[in-house]
Structures are given as C-alpha cells and as structure tokens.
Amino acid sequence: MYAQMVKSTGTMKTREEMDERERAFQDRIDAGEKIEPQDWMPEGYRKTLIRQIGQHAHSEIVGQLPEGNWITRAPTLERKAILLAKVQDEAGHGLYLYCAAETLGVSRDEMTEKLHDGKMKYSSIFNYPTLTWADIGAVGWLVDGAAIMNQVALQRTSYGPYSRAMVRICKEESFHQRQGYSIMMKMASGTPEQKRMAQDALDRLWYPSLMMFGPSDKDSVHSAQSMAWKIKVSTNDELRQKFVDQTVPQAEYLGLTVPDENLKWNEEKGGYDFSEPDWQEFHDVLAGNGPCNADRMAARRTAWEDGAWYRDGLVAHANKRAAQRMAAE
Amino acid sequence: MSALVEFALRMGDNTLVLGHRVSEWCGHAPVLEEDIALANTALDLIGQTQMWLGLAGDLEGKGRTADDLAYKRDVWDFRNLLLVERPNGDFGQTLMRQFLFDAWHHPMLTWLSENSKHERVADIARKAEREAAYHLERSTDLIIRLGDGTDESHRRMQDALAYHWTYTGEMFEADAVDRELADAGVAPDPAAMKPGWDALVGDVLAEATLEVPDNHFVHKGGRKGQHTEHLGHILAAMQFLPRAYPDARW
Numbered sequence: 001m002y003a004q005m006v007k008s009t010g011t012m013k014t015r016e017e018m019d020e021r022e023r024a025f026q027d028r029i030d031a032g033e034k035i036e037p038q039d040w041m042p043e044g045y046r047k048t049l050i051r052q053i054g055q056h057a058h059s060e061i062v063g064q065l066p067e068g069n070w071i072t073r074a075p076t077l078e079r080k081a082i083l084l085a086k087v088q089d090e091a092g093h094g095l096y097l098y099c100a101a102e103t104l105g106v107s108r109d110e111m112t113e114k115l116h117d118g119k120m121k122y123s124s125i126f127n128y129p130t131l132t133w134a135d136i137g138a139v140g141w142l143v144d145g146a147a148i149m150n151q152v153a154l155q156r157t158s159y160g161p162y163s164r165a166m167v168r169i170c171k172e173e174s175f176h177q178r179q180g181y182s183i184m185m186k187m188a189s190g191t192p193e194q195k196r197m198a199q200d201a202l203d204r205l206w207y208p209s210l211m212m213f214g215p216s217d218k219d220s221v222h223s224a225q226s227m228a229w230k231i232k233v234s235t236n237d238e239l240r241q242k243f244v245d246q247t248v249p250q251a252e253y254l255g256l257t258v259p260d261e262n263l264k265w266n267e268e269k270g271g272y273d274f275s276e277p278d279w280q281e282f283h284d285v286l287a288g289n290g291p292c293n294a295d296r297m298a299a300r301r302t303a304w305e306d307g308a309w310y311r312d313g314l315v316a317h318a319n320k321r322a323a324q325r326m327a328a329e
Numbered sequence: 330m331s332a333l334v335e336f337a338l339r340m341g342d343n344t345l346v347l348g349h350r351v352s353e354w355c356g357h358a359p360v361l362e363e364d365i366a367l368a369n370t371a372l373d374l375i376g377q378t379q380m381w382l383g384l385a386g387d388l389e390g391k392g393r394t395a396d397d398l399a400y401k402r403d404v405w406d407f408r409n410l411l412l413v414e415r416p417n418g419d420f421g422q423t424l425m426r427q428f429l430f431d432a433w434h435h436p437m438l439t440w441l442s443e444n445s446k447h448e449r450v451a452d453i454a455r456k457a458e459r460e461a462a463y464h465l466e467r468s469t470d471l472i473i474r475l476g477d478g479t480d481e482s483h484r485r486m487q488d489a490l491a492y493h494w495t496y497t498g499e500m501f502e503a504d505a506v507d508r509e510l511a512d513a514g515v516a517p518d519p520a521a522m523k524p525g526w527d528a529l530v531g532d533v534l535a536e537a538t539l540e541v542p543d544n545h546f547v548h549k550g551g552r553k554g555q556h557t558e559h560l561g562h563i564l565a566a567m568q569f570l571p572r573a574y575p576d577a578r579w
C-alpha cells in the first residue's frame with residue numbers, strides 16, 4: 001500500500017522470551033489500547049513505525065507529482081479546482097503524517113534527506129506516469145481506492161498519533177475516490193476517444209494498483225511482527241482481495257474491462273479469483289527501475305535544493321528578529 | 330463589447346492566468362507548507378475566475394460559459410495584465426509577482442465590494458476580497474522575511490523586484506472602458522488606486538530592506554490583448570484537451 005514491504009526491526013519473541021516491560025507493552029496492544037508518544041515502547045516498534053509512517057508520508061508528497069502533471073491541463077475550470085483541492089489535501093496528509101512520525105523522535109528534515117538519498121521509500125504506484133486525462137480519473141478511483149482500503153484498517157493501528165492521522169485522512173480520501181470515479185464516468189460514457197483513454201488507463205493502472213498492497217502474504221517476510229504490534233492490522237492479501245471485490249463491479253458499471261482473463265467470481269469464497277501482478281515488475285520498480293523513478297526523485301531533489309535559499313532566508317530572518325528582541329529587552 | 334463585459338474579462342483573466350502560473354509549482358515548492366499554500370492560492374484564483382468569467386459570459390449574452398471563455402479564446406482576446414503571465418522563475422520571482430499583484434488586487438476588490446453600483450460585481454468582489462486579503466497578508470510577510478533574510482535571499486528578492494517592476498504600471502493605466510465604468514460608479518478609476526499601492530508597497534519594501542527600482546517605464550498592452558510570448562504557451566497547455574477533443578464533455 002502506501003507502506004509496502006516495511007521492514008520490521010527485531011525478531012518475533014514468544015511471551016516467555018519477553019522481559020516484563022515488553023510483556024506489559026504487548027498486553028496493552030492486545031487489549032486494544034493506544035500507545036502514545038510518552039509511553040515506553042520497544043525500540044523495534046519505534047523504528048518500524050518510523051519507517052512505515054515515513055514511507056506513507058513520502059508517498060503523499062511524491063504522489064503530488066503524477067497528479068500535478070495534469071493541473072495546468074485540466075479540461076474545465078471545475079475539474080481544475082477539484083484537482084487542485086485534491087493535491088492540496090495530499091500535501092496536507094503528508095504534513096499530518098510527518099508530524100505523527102516526529103512524535104517518535106525523528107525530524108521531517110531527516111526523513112526528507114533519507115528519501116532523497118534513497119534510504120527511505122515511497123509507494124511504487126507513484127513511479128507510473130499519468131499519460132492522459134483519464135489517468136487522473138483512474139488514480140482517484142483506483143489509487144485512492146486502494147489507499148482507503150489500507151487506511152480504513154489503519155485507523156485501528158496501535159500507535160495513537162498514527163491512528164488519529166488516519167481518521168482525518170480517510171474522510172478526504174473517500175472524497176478523492178468519488179471524484180476520480182466521476183471523471184471515469186464522464187470518460188467511459190463519452191466520445192470514442194474518451195472511452196479509449198478510460199480503458200487504456202484501467203489497462204495500465206490495474207496491476208500497479210494491486211501491487212500497492214505489497215507482496216503476497218506467503219512472501220511477506222515482515223508482516224508477522226507488525227501484525228502482533230498492530231502496526232499492520234490486515235494482511236496484504238486480505239486487503240487486495242477486498243479491493244478487487246469492491247472495484248470489479250465498479251469497472252463493470254463503467255462498461256470497462258478489467259485486464260485479467262482469469263478474473264472470475266468464486267461463489268465458494270464469496271470473492272473474485274484474479275491474477276497476481278507481475279512481482280518481478282514490482283521489485284524492479286522498488287529497485288528504482290520503474291518508468292518514472294528517476295524523474296520523480298529528480299523533481300523532489302531539485303525542489304529541495306532549489307528551495308534551500310528560501311528556507312535559510314526564513315531562518316536568518318527569525319534569528320535577526322530574535323536578536324533584536326533580545327537587544328531591546 | 331460592453332465596458333462591463335470587458336471589465337469582467339480583465340478581472341477573470343488576471344485570476345485565471347495567475348492561478349495557472351501558481352499551479353505550475355504544485356509538488357515543486359521549497360517546503361511542504363508552501364506546496365499547500367500555493368495550491369490553496371491557485372484554488373482561490375480559479376474559483377474567482379469562474380465567477381468573473383461566468384459574469385462576462387452572462388452579460389455578453391451569447392451563451393458562452395466561463396469554460397468557453399477560458400478554453401476557447403486565443404491570446405488576442407485575453408485581457409489580463411502582463412504581470413501575471415510573467416514566468417515563475419525562482420520562488421522569489423513567483424512571490425514578488427504575487428505580492429505586487431496582491432497589493433493591487435485586494436484594494437481593488439475592497440473598493441468594488443464597498444462601492445460598486447453593479448450588484449453582481451460587488452457580490453463577486455465580496456466573496457473574493459476575503460481570499461485576496463489572505464493572499465496579501467501571506468505575500469507581504471514572506472517578502473519582508475526573505476528581503477531581510479540572508480544575503481542571498483535579499484539579492485534574489487531584489488532581482489525579482491527589478492524583473493517585475495516595469496510591469497506594475499499597467500495596473501493604473503486607464504482607457505475608455507475604465508473611464509466609462511468609473512463614471513458609472515461600477516469600478517474605480519485605476520489611477521486612483523496608485524497612491525495607496527505606492528504607499529503599501531513602499532512600506533513593505535522598506536521593511537524588507539529592498540530598494541524601490543528607479544525605472545519608471547511601463548510595459549502595457551495586456552488589457553487590450555497585446556501580450557508577451559509567454560501567454561501563448563500557457564494557453565497551449567491549458568486549452569489542449571478541449572481544443573483536441575472539441576466534442577468531448579469532461
């Protein structure tokens with residue numbers, strides 16, 4: 001999802017292996033209590049959370065780029081305004097999430113630098129391009145749709161500030177998804193060219209959206225500890241299944257074809273059978289070889305480096321004012 | 330074209346083109362708070378555009394909507410100030426353009442909301458005025474902080490001021506349209522806005538330790554449809570979809 005393959009630090013311990021503090025901590029989590037910044041927590045819990053919340057925050061920030069790509073070309077003033085509001089929301093999500101991560105003793109600047117040095121990741125989905133206006137619809141519908149699956153679950157995560165950030169974010173995400181779907185409705189019921197754009201967007205973004213949930217549970221090495229700590233609350237496959245089950249009827253309603261020959265309703269499990277994405281592609285994208293990785297990172301680094309004089313200027317001004325106040329006292 | 334339609338186009342084209350410019354920063358600002366603030370500013374400006382161009386279309390009476398006016402006119406029919414189409418440059422250049430515009434825009438909207446004899450004009454101005462007040466507050470604050478920041482930020486802000494300065498005079502030029510509207514009590518005489526602007530800009534630049542450029546040349550033409558080379562490129566991007574797919578509904 002926005003947090004994919006987050007490495008959890010520390011090996012899973014049995015109750016017997018835990019010391020007293022660790023046992024008390026686990027008991028609180030098992031009882032559904034929220035952990036707050038001032039509470040004691042195992043180092044592994046803290047580090048794993050920083051990675052996950054940081055990755056989530058970075059995803060919101062990098063996620064501005066593929067959508068920002070169409071703001072100047074939005075086809076009506078209304079669509080332009082809606083897209084601007086959406087991208088503004090995403091930047092706001094980044095801000096809440098960085099604040100949540102900062103409660104764990106890491107600064108936003110540190111996390112930003114790690115992102116720029118390639119030491120922290122962002123979701124693979126934002127390394128795919130937005131090539132036509134229908135992609136803006138598909139991103140809202142599928143990408144925000146997938147994000148919601150995960151984030152709704154994460155409202156129940158054990159870390160208080162993260163959980164509260166998710167509650168705020170979820171309200172906005174469902175609005176984004178509806179707006180995206182509304183673009184898809186127009187496109188899918190529009191001119192032949194618009195329909196072609198809509199189908200093409202679904203063809204290109206379907207599997208990358210499924211990848212957002214991360215590798216299959218059987219290959220997901222970091223999940224067990226994160227689940228025990230309730231940093232993760234649902235497994236990758238559970239969420240992916242839920243997403244497919246929700247999205248396929250929406251695609252049908254649009255009159256679009258999900259690009260999967262194996263897609264079939266399975267009465268017995270009460271869900272769809274579907275093809276897995278190409279995991280090799282997923283690993284290639286994570287390794288930096290997606291279609292947009294280099295451009296996304298270059299854009300973020302340039303923004304940061306070109307903005308250094310601005311940030312320094314503000315700090316210098318604040319220092320001057322503080323010195324003046326001191327002198328006046 | 331009636332003077333009122335012309336006036337509504339001038340107001341709406343200013344906010345449309347500046348909104349476009351500001352939105353070009355999306356995801357590229359120096360700090361996350363600026364990404365948010367710029368998206369918010371662009372959003373306000375696009376919202377104001379919908380009101381002004383909507384009014385222009387209604388008054389014109391040919392059934393053109395705000396979108397028709399935004400997406401289906403060529404450069405020579407655009408009526409915005411040259412200032413707002415000037416390139417973003419570095420962040421200082423963008424901020425300076427915003428400040429110089431806000432220092433005119435906010436008092437203009439205030440006048441319209443308090444005095445305009447045209448009800449819809451006054452109404453739109455009332456809605457836009459609150460947003461413009463916030464834009465002015467924000468740009469003023471940043472001009473002061475960056476002007477009086479580091480040597481580099483000071484130099485960049487001074488350069489930005491020089492870059493835009495000769496494009497500010499156009500805001501105070503009056504033509505037949507302005508005179509007709511001023512006589513009818515619909516809009517202020519543009520020249521009457523100048524002393525207030527000079528005072529405000531002078532105070533802010535002084536606090537920012539920036540020098541008012543000693544160049545009194547005035548570039549003009551935007552309000553008559555004679556633009557810089559930049560506007561054509563803005564429209565090429567903005568209008569691409571409706572132009573390429575004229576039968577489509579979005």
Ligand SMILES: [Fe+2]
Binds near residue numbers: 060089090169173
């Ligand atoms: Fe978001």
Ligand SMILES: [Fe+2]
Binds near residue numbers: 060063090144147
């Ligand atoms: Fe998002």
Ligand SMILES: [Fe+2]
Binds near residue numbers: 090144172173176
């Ligand atoms: Fe979203």
